[in-house]
Amino acid sequence: SQTIHQWPATLVQPVGSPLSLECTVEGTSNPNLYWYRQAAGRGLQLLFYSVGIGQISSEVPQNLSASRPQDRQFILSSKKLLLSDSGFYLCAWSVPRARGSYEQYFGPGTRLTVT
Amino acid sequence: KQEVTQIPAALSVPEGENLVLNCSFTDSAIYNLQWFRQDPGKGLTSLLLIQSSQREQTSGRLNASLDKSSGRSTLYIAASQPGDSATYLCAGVSSGSARQLTFGSGTQLTVLP
Numbered sequence: 201s202q203t204i205h206q207w208p209a210t211l212v213q214p215v216g217s218p219l220s221l222e223c224t225v226e227g228t229s230n231p232n233l234y235w236y237r238q239a240a241g242r243g244l245q246l247l248f249y250s251v252g253i254g255q256i257s258s259e260v261p262q263n264l265s266a267s268r269p270q271d272r273q274f275i276l277s278s279k280k281l282l283l284s285d286s287g288f289y290l291c292a293w294s295v296p297r298a299r300g301s302y303e304q305y306f307g308p309g310t311r312l313t314v315t
Numbered sequence: 316k317q318e319v320t321q322i323p324a325a326l327s328v329p330e331g332e333n334l335v336l337n338c339s340f341t342d343s344a345i346y347n348l349q350w351f352r353q354d355p356g357k358g359l360t361s362l363l364l365i366q367s368s369q370r371e372q373t374s375g376r377l378n379a380s381l382d383k384s385s386g387r388s389t390l391y392i393a394a395s396q397p398g399d400s401a402t403y404l405c406a407g408v409s410s411g412s413a414r415q416l417t418f419g420s421g422t423q424l425t426v427l428p
Binding site: 305 | 347360404413416419
């Protein structure tokens with residue numbers, strides 16, 4: 201069976217500090233990978249997605265970057281955090297299934313508070 | 316660009332009631348539509364996926380329908396229970412190669428015992 205892991209679960213960082221959030225998927229190969237952010241009182245926003253190693257697409261301009269160094273590893277980074285980077289960060293994966301469906305599965309999330 | 320709207324934003328019902336959550340989308344060329352559940356402080360749990368060629372999907376007490384022509388989907392919950400209390404999110408799956416999701420803002424459901 202497939203599982204998705206995210207760490208850390210909770211993070212409190214000062215403004216201007218760097219960030220690295222990690223997501224790994226087990227039990228599947230060549231998944232599409234996604235990073236979403238859920239800010240307080242707002243909906244889920246897609247930040248980045250990747251269809252393969254080293255292939256990153258950004259949905260919105262921002263202070264963050266993403267990398268995919270291995271097939272099942274997705275990393276979200278920042279060189280200098282802003283207060284507006286606070287939120288709940290969710291990683292997700294999908295693979296094509298029967299009749300071309302792409303059901304997405306989400307990790308447990310990382311709660312980031314920038315102080 | 317796809318936009319997804321969910322109404323109502325919040326709903327409170329007594330236990331045992333049947334209820335319907337609504338989702339509307341602007342781009343009828345969606346690939347799939349997916350319904351999720353989110354408990355406070357937790358990640359999303361996939362409930363149902365409806366492919367564009369399908370009209371409905373069922374899982375236990377849940378039934379989701381999709382009408383692409385009208386740009387609507389509904390999630391029907393039968394015989395609601397307090398354990399159903401959560402935020403329910405619908406998301407349209409794009410036809411692009413990465414199959415990105417565009418989310419609605421969710422319906423916060425409270426089932427009163």
